[in-house]
Amino acid sequence: MNDFMYYNPVRVHFGREAMAELPGELEKFGKNVLLLYGGGSIKRTGLYDRILADLRAAGKNVFELPGVMPNPRTEKVYEGIEICRREKIDLLLAVGGGSTIDCAKAVAVGACTDKDFWQAFFKDWETAEAAIPLGVVLTLPATGSELDKSSVITNMAAHEKNSYDSELTFPRFAILDPALTYTLPKAQMVNGIVDTISHLYELYISPPDEECLTDELAEAALRTEIRAARAAAVNPEDYDARADLMWTSSFALCGMLNNGKKTDWASHCIEHPISALYDVAHGAGLAVVHPAYLDYICLDALPRLRRLAIRVWDVDDAGMTEEETAREGIRRTRAFFRELGAPATLTELGVPAESIGRIADLTDLGCFSYRRLTREDVVSILKTAL
């Protein structure tokens, strides 16, 4: 097992009554609250009214940053930073999924420096020295951002999608009520499931290959995600299935599954320029890229992919070669994404063949694990996904 440091101070309130914990959390922070949210679905569901009532009952001065988009952009972060400085914001309350939370994290550190947040943190990776506290009410299980310290922001002008992390941007609290996900549009739900599986793969399909607790835990999470996704597809109001989907996506990125592992974020690195260039949903992009990537590195990662096939996808490998077993696991991954209704090709995503070179140019090649990728490897992978 490789050495590791593990630290995660997020306080999680999970379940049917989790929202009842919001007033107690609000008491811990100052009076000026900036509420960040997305496209307005929280107004339709009544969640906005409920949270606003809690904020008012707690005597808060409420400011708002609505309209945080998927693949949140620098412009929105600058907007939030300006409000924070002007209104002396004491708490950021992000209500939504990973995009809203990631935007709030960037605002949290950006508002506490005189420097340009993009250049200082997302380009130069300077260490943040202060951040406005952040709380989360999660409505979309997918990115795990509610339980991690990372933020991913897109700079459309530069065609860059970069990440930053700081212990100061761990949420102080995260409220997770699975019932809030009943009304999610199917495509968002599916993208969230693909994103979660992809995170679990990036952690699990990486060295070292010997037995260890972390790998057993990752397999447990993968089996749970697959089972719950199928149950929620049959009955969208299956509470236990929704609970497992929500908690598994959070657990996936809480840090436990990094412990002792090299990890391999190649699929995410290849997908990032696709969503930066074409604004496709991150999960949809991953559904196309990840299986293509695994088929490409199959021979380099043979024992691990064989183990994935057997332990996660229940492949009976009697009479099969190691490679046949490994490929069958990848085939089942692809079939599962298709079963959910996720896109399977770049063409379905609206990404033309001519753009492959450009995507490869923009791919960060530093996140590989079993095999060092070149620009040409990325081109080859994407060609198999057309």
Add this chain to the structure above:
Amino acid sequence: MNDFMYYNPVRVHFGREAMAELPGELEKFGKNVLLLYGGGSIKRTGLYDRILADLRAAGKNVFELPGVMPNPRTEKVYEGIEICRREKIDLLLAVGGGSTIDCAKAVAVGACTDKDFWQAFFKDWETAEAAIPLGVVLTLPATGSELDKSSVITNMAAHEKNSYDSELTFPRFAILDPALTYTLPKAQMVNGIVDTISHLYELYISPPDEECLTDELAEAALRTEIRAARAAAVNPEDYDARADLMWTSSFALCGMLNNGKKTDWASHCIEHPISALYDVAHGAGLAVVHPAYLDYICLDALPRLRRLAIRVWDVDDAGMTEEETAREGIRRTRAFFRELGAPATLTELGVPAESIGRIADLTDLGCFSYRRLTREDVVSILKTAL
């Protein structure tokens, strides 16, 4: 899935180089440090010298509380509290296993109140309002105390072994170097493994019974613990096996496996008066009590014990009834403890038949789960373990 709150702010440094993180941690705290340790094995191994060198290099004033015994006692806690008050201690540094850490936690809260620590916290369960910060260097994987907020202290005069927990007693940091366990006496190692399995059982063998992530994670931890215990028995210097044993025992009690579960601490509750009355090692007591308890509640917990047998002990249930499968899992648990060299009967522990009534009188009956236990149930369970 039941609602839950999860919070665990311990910073873990794990691995071969984990000790190198101690100086950085020491910088975060004030000058006066109380070093707590047990019977002196850390002097024989050189660990004491290394830590003292780090403390001196960091410019600390070092005070010592040596001789913390297994089943740590109130007297030792009072001794520590007195030093803390007199010397204005800024940091408690516990070097050892669960006994040393538990003693340090009691000192941490006890030194910050004018009340009697035993009465206020371990009897009246008052909420602690302050605690001296605590750091840990772990030498014995077993209790998980390095990653939780609980402390168990024995009052020999009252024949009571009580527990207390407070978020203020989470260690600020925990240094876990598996190589430090190479030199552990076999009996301590075995007791630690039994304690860990028992913790995992108390969490896993409890309602609800439907599928959920937490149960999958517990099964993963159990399989890891069993595999690693066997590997370490063959080769005590198998680093990866020692690493899995250390990390699994910590993970078991970090709180992740409580999430959504009722939990069932009946075996621990029956064992506590045994160690309070006879000062037997906690793990040794559990090796006797836990299988006896499971056989007693087998019919009440049938689906769960059947699942344990199949998923953890690889029982092939073809042609077996549900009860036969469940009992086979318990039989394999008992056989595994025996294979490790743990005691199997009260007689081996030196606990006479005449004491059974007394033990039952002192057993806390509030921690059951599948079946409400009476004093007579406890007597019956212990009789089967003679």
